[in-house]
Amino acid sequence: MSERERRWVWSGGIVAFCLLYLWLVLLPLIGYHQKLQRRIAHSWDGLQQLESSLGKYTSTVLPVRDLIRRATAAGRKASGRRQLETIVRQVWKGRDLVPSLSFETLWEGEGVTLKRCKLKGKASPDELFSLIKIIDHRYLPMRVARWDLKHTSEGSWDLDMEIYLLEASRKP
Amino acid sequence: MGNYTSGEGIAVAVLTGGGVKKPLHTSWHPSLSQPDGTHLYPAEELQKLIQSLQPDTTILFDVDYPVAPLSSITLPRLRPQQVYQALKIELESRTVTEVMDPVAGFCPGYVKTKEIKKSGLVGFGLAIEASDLRGLRQKHRSLGMIPDLVTLPIIPLTFTFIREVKEDNALLYLIDGPVVMMAVIGEKRIKNIEVFYGGEEGLIERLSGILPGNPELKVYGFEAGGGHEPTTAPSVASAALFTPLEGGQEPRLLAQLRRHISRITLAILLARLPSLIGSIEYGGIHAADIRSEEQKAHWGLQYAAGLLILSLLGIGTAAGVMGHLDRRIYQDQRRAMKRVIKSVLPNAPPVAATTLIEAKLRQAGRLRGHLSPMLTHSTLELPASVLPILDKIGRVRVLEVSALPDSLKVIFESSRPLDAGEVELELGKVVGGNIELMQRKERSAHLHSRGLIYTLNVVKPARSNGVARVE
Numbered sequence: 001m002s003e004r005e006r007r008w009v010w011s012g013g014i015v016a017f018c019l020l021y022l023w024l025v026l027l028p029l030i031g032y033h034q035k036l037q038r039r040i041a042h043s044w045d046g047l048q049q050l051e052s053s054l055g056k057y058t059s060t061v062l063p064v065r066d067l068i069r070r071a072t073a074a075g076r077k078a079s080g081r082r083q084l085e086t087i088v089r090q091v092w093k094g095r096d097l098v099p100s101l102s103f104e105t106l107w108e109g110e111g112v113t114l115k116r117c118k119l120k121g122k123a124s125p126d127e128l129f130s131l132i133k134i135i136d137h138r139y140l141p142m143r144v145a146r147w148d149l150k151h152t153s154e155g156s157w158d159l160d161m162e163i164y165l166l167e168a169s170r171k172p
Numbered sequence: 173m174g175n176y177t178s179g180e181g182i183a184v185a186v187l188t189g190g191g192v193k194k195p196l197h198t199s200w201h202p203s204l205s206q207p208d209g210t211h212l213y214p215a216e217e218l219q220k221l222i223q224s225l226q227p228d229t230t231i232l233f234d235v236d237y238p239v240a241p242l243s244s245i246t247l248p249r250l251r252p253q254q255v256y257q258a259l260k261i262e263l264e265s266r267t268v269t270e271v272m273d274p275v276a277g278f279c280p281g282y283v284k285t286k287e288i289k290k291s292g293l294v295g296f297g298l299a300i301e302a303s304d305l306r307g308l309r310q311k312h313r314s315l316g317m318i319p320d321l322v323t324l325p326i327i328p329l330t331f332t333f334i335r336e337v338k339e340d341n342a343l344l345y346l347i348d349g350p351v352v353m354m355a356v357i358g359e360k361r362i363k364n365i366e367v368f369y370g371g372e373e374g375l376i377e378r379l380s381g382i383l384p385g386n387p388e389l390k391v392y393g394f395e396a397g398g399g400h401e402p403t404t405a406p407s408v409a410s411a412a413l414f415t416p417l418e419g420g421q422e423p424r425l426l427a428q429l430r431r432h433i434s435r436i437t438l439a440i441l442l443a444r445l446p447s448l449i450g451s452i453e454y455g456g457i458h459a460a461d462i463r464s465e466e467q468k469a470h471w472g473l474q475y476a477a478g479l480l481i482l483s484l485l486g487i488g489t490a491a492g493v494m495g496h497l498d499r500r501i502y503q504d505q506r507r508a509m510k511r512v513i514k515s516v517l518p519n520a521p522p523v524a525a526t527t528l529i530e531a532k533l534r535q536a537g538r539l540r541g542h543l544s545p546m547l548t549h550s551t552l553e554l555p556a557s558v559l560p561i562l563d564k565i566g567r568v569r570v571l572e573v574s575a576l577p578d579s580l581k582v583i584f585e586s587s588r589p590l591d592a593g594e595v596e597l598e599l600g601k602v603v604g605g606n607i608e609l610m611q612r613k614e615r616s617a618h619l620h621s622r623g624l625i626y627t628l629n630v631v632k633p634a635r636s637n638g639v640a641r642v643e
């Protein structure tokens with residue numbers, strides 16, 4: 001084989017190698033890389049969406065679940081109404097004028113009932129603050145929604161208060 | 173390949189590599205006598221021989237006798253550089269007479285003038301009549317060639333002597349028929365070359381003119397041929413070739429004691445010419461230079477091809493590594509997603525996790541809507557911040573407080589007038605939100621009050637409905 005022919009064979013061989021390499025190795029690798037890039041971008045979007053959903057889930061569902069769990073736990077001992085009456089009696093212990101309590105049901109859900117209690121009576125600011133602290137305690141499914149304390153001409157205080165409480169239906 | 177031509181035939185020597193090895197091929201092709209006294213050469217055999225050569229073989233023709241045209245010989249496909257090399261040597265190895273009547277049929281005629289100017293044999297001091305040179309140039313101008321110098325068969329012989337024997341003050345002569353070629357060597361260079369006709373008598377006459385003034389001159393004499401060439405074994409060993417003649421300073425004796433040198437040996441020496449004239453110290457271009465330029469181009473191509481392949485391999489490796497890293501990133505992402513889902517929803521299948529979370533979110537959202545009154549902030553937050561500040565103002569008595577999780581209304585009595593702006597600023601530092609302090613114009617419902625009655629409204633901006641519980 002002459003040198004010229006040998007050179008042609010070499011050149012052809014190199015070109016063929018390059019083409020084969022492009023076709024069999026480089027293009028598939030680049031394609032694979034692009035495919036994975038798309039997947040990563042998609043997966044990243046999914047992660048962000050999931051993170052956002054989980055954030056919402058954590059801020060929305062967990063407090064509700066916590067509330068229901070507290071209502072269920074508290075309901076095992078006594079009903080919310082009974083517990084509130086006990087609290088009021090405890091705060092106004094030794095006093096003649098115990099505030100009046102009236103309950104009404106606002107919403108009944110699956111296994112839970114939301115009630116509103118209106119409390120009216122005479123109370124000092126200290127008694128009011130004690131009452132709120134006890135009711136708003138994190139272990140109880142109750143919440144003070146509004147209160148109004150007025151000083152009367154007799155030197156006493158009139159208290160008008162609204163309390164929400166969640167009662168879990170007691171399982172037989 | 174070296175061809176030494178004579179009236180009796182053509183001696184051919186083919187060497188490999190730099191020509192220092194044993195000849196690859198030697199042959200003798202006797203000429204055919206024609207009725208008119210001229211000789212024809214066996215063109216077919218030579219053609220076969222030339223065709224069998226490698227394309228990069230340099231062909232050197234030494235033509236000392238008028239020969240019949242070798243028109244039937246066509247060179248194998250040589251590169252222009254090789255053809256140029258062959259032509260250059262072919263032209264430059266003729267005698268003056270021969271060059272004046274060249275075998276024009278051999279010349280392809282496309283050699284560039286620029287390349288001819290590269291001739292490395294300029295400056296050896298061969299005397300050429302100015303008119304002859306003008307005629308020579310005129311004859312070859314149409315071919316684009318300017319032969320500035322004529323080289324002779326004595327030249328390879330002389331160069332071999334300089335290289336092998338390394339002796340100063342020597343005189344070499346070579347007789348081939350009526351032609352006498354003579355070279356004087358000094359200081360390891362060719363000092364002079366002479367070509368003349370006249371055979372032995374002419375040589376004696378010339379030696380008589382040179383020897384008396386140079387007593388230290390050693391004489392080496394040769395006669396080409398010596399019978400039928402095939403019977404003459406080629407000898408290129410320096411010891412055998414270059415033995416000084418023991419004739420003292422006697423010209424006649426020195427001319428008669430000449431040794432025979434076969435034309436095949438001369439053909440071998442001729443074939444070695446490229447490597448011999450290659451030495452820079454003789455003012456020549458190295459035979460390898462032309463080849464090295466081609467090799468440079470060849471290496472350049474090889475380098476480019478290697479670079480291309482390496483870059484392709486590099487790109488491939490980079491793409492492979494990137495693909496591997498991508499895969500790891502993707503797998504890490506999937507694992508992270510699973511881990512996050514498991515931490516919140518341990519039993520949820522990862523694929524449906526998002527859907528499940530969305531469904532649970534909708535369900536919890538509805539429930540939260542009903543239970544929102546239970547998830548507000550404490551109604552004690554604002555009074556706990558505002559009332560101590562009011563107390564600090566001094567001589568203030570609170571008459572009424574109404575509190576919601578995000579708003580507070582306080583009616584109070586002050587024994588002295590208050591600067592609304594100052595109080596609002598003081599409260600704003602601690603509480604924030606919208607603060608409004610107004611003095612009541614109408615008479616207070618609290619009849620027992622004798623001071624100035626003020627109403628303070630504090631409204632905080634709506635906050636997220638988180639769980640802030642009083643401990």
